[in-house]
Amino acid sequence: MMRRRLWLDAAVAFCGACVLGFAAHAAEPFKIGFILPMTGQQASTGKQIEAAAKLYMAQHGATVSGRKIELIVKDDGGAPDMTKRLAQELVVNDKVDVIAGFGITPAAFAAAPIATQSKTPMVVTAAATSAITERSPYIVRTSFTLPQATVPIADWAAKNGIKTAVTFVADYGPGLDAEKFFISQFKLNGGKVIGEIRTPLKSPDFAPFLQKVADLKPDAVFVFLPSGQGAAFMKQFGERGLDKSGIRLIATGDVTDDDQLAEMGDVALGVVTSHHYSAAHPSAMNKKFVAAFEAANHFRPNFMAVAGYDGMHLIYSALAATGGKGGGDALLAAMKGQVFESPRGQILIDAQTRDIVQDIYIRKVERVPAMGNQLYNVEFDVQKAVKDPGKAK
Ligand code: PHB
Numbered sequence: 001m002m003r004r005r006l007w008l009d010a011a012v013a014f015c016g017a018c019v020l021g022f023a024a025h026a027a028e029p030f031k032i033g034f035i036l037p038m039t040g041q042q043a044s045t046g047k048q049i050e051a052a053a054k055l056y057m058a059q060h061g062a063t064v065s066g067r068k069i070e071l072i073v074k075d076d077g078g079a080p081d082m083t084k085r086l087a088q089e090l091v092v093n094d095k096v097d098v099i100a101g102f103g104i105t106p107a108a109f110a111a112a113p114i115a116t117q118s119k120t121p122m123v124v125t126a127a128a129t130s131a132i133t134e135r136s137p138y139i140v141r142t143s144f145t146l147p148q149a150t151v152p153i154a155d156w157a158a159k160n161g162i163k164t165a166v167t168f169v170a171d172y173g174p175g176l177d178a179e180k181f182f183i184s185q186f187k188l189n190g191g192k193v194i195g196e197i198r199t200p201l202k203s204p205d206f207a208p209f210l211q212k213v214a215d216l217k218p219d220a221v222f223v224f225l226p227s228g229q230g231a232a233f234m235k236q237f238g239e240r241g242l243d244k245s246g247i248r249l250i251a252t253g254d255v256t257d258d259d260q261l262a263e264m265g266d267v268a269l270g271v272v273t274s275h276h277y278s279a280a281h282p283s284a285m286n287k288k289f290v291a292a293f294e295a296a297n298h299f300r301p302n303f304m305a306v307a308g309y310d311g312m313h314l315i316y317s318a319l320a321a322t323g324g325k326g327g328g329d330a331l332l333a334a335m336k337g338q339v340f341e342s343p344r345g346q347i348l349i350d351a352q353t354r355d356i357v358q359d360i361y362i363r364k365v366e367r368v369p370a371m372g373n374q375l376y377n378v379e380f381d382v383q384k385a386v387k388d389p390g391k392a393k
Contacts, residue, residue: 030097031095032070032071032099032315033072033087033091033096034053034073034099034101036073036076036102037076037078037107038050040077041229042078042226043228044259044260044302045104045227046073046101049103049125049305049308049311051296051299051301051308052308053308053311055292055293056308056309057071059292064320064324067324072094072096074089076107081110084114087110091120092118097331100122100123101123101126102125103126108124108127108129108139112135115136116136119138119329120328121332124141125142125143125311126307128143128149128177129173129174129176130177130390130391131390133354137332140335141356142308142347143307145177145356146178146252147181147389148389149275149360150178150185150224151181151360152362152386154181154182154189155185155189155383157189158190162191162250164219165182165193165194165250166197166216166218167182168209168213170199170225174226175225197213199225204225204232206233206237207240210240213247214242219248220247221242222251223251224252224255227259227302228257230256231263233255237267249271250272253274253303254303255271255273256363256377257302257303258277258377259302261365262374269367269375270365270366272363272364273362273363273365276303276361277306277343277344278361278378279300279301279302279376280378280379285341285343286343289309293305306343313340314338314349315335317334318332322334336349336351337350346358346359353387357385357386359382359383359385360386361379361381363377
């Protein structure tokens, strides 16, 4: 009798442990570790993405399939060695389920091996050099690629009376992608590139480079500069009288960044760019997104914010697809092939490349009376469902 009792007690105790063990697992938070430049030259990217991730959580709740979502934000100051160290710490010490963010290409490159070694999904919500997704099978991107944003403006330029152009790009990954794809597409359309200018990424003084553009007298100058540098560039463009020189300014939308557009002033009027997101995108979903973002933050969301918001959507729906279980490989499988509506329009995560497929809009900077008479990138044409041309080698 005694023996039987002991056995029963043991069985009950064991089962109790099972239940407790299961409950402990179910209650474990699901951790998302964002690594962003919250300070330094690229700080606007960090500010935008953090605000968007928090907005997403405020709107969609902080629990998915029974797992409490924990957001961790680390500041790498845009320094790749710091990105790598933070990625390591997040994976090893904090045991995060996903790493996300990556404000500039060198930061994304630095973190890629950590994602591979630890089998941790890495959601790139900013950096935009084409090759990034090839650096780890665990990388998925919700931002864009420079070849994707550039080819449509090269098409537009050639069809709109621009016969000669000078390229003007930041001298690193995304700038080199923009330069290469602008030149090849513009030439394919019969255009002629008469100068190629590269500016340093860190604290650039654009004056000598702008002088070179003035001397070359192209029909247009095509510009890529990373988010955060647009206002300084525009100011110097105006100060040197280039806005009145007859040389047209065309660019990717990084230059007429919604984060800085209001402060650029009239010099930006009429600038034509191509990009995947404008705060003035006229969909119902975007209007709601912009209103909620502005109410929470008192600044306008830009293309970095929308990629952060969609990155959270991708992570939430992947976690839900695994029934809250998570796991690197299962999450990744659930992210591949996702199609959903973003404030920018419909997007797809290409299951083969893990890169984003999206519409690229041609926009012109205008004052919009219906939107407080502020400057906006007003969309007037679109190339639908553009895949990254950088992958079609
Ligand atoms: C990048 O470093 O990949 C990058 C940063 C800012 C941009 C675009 C690309 O606006």
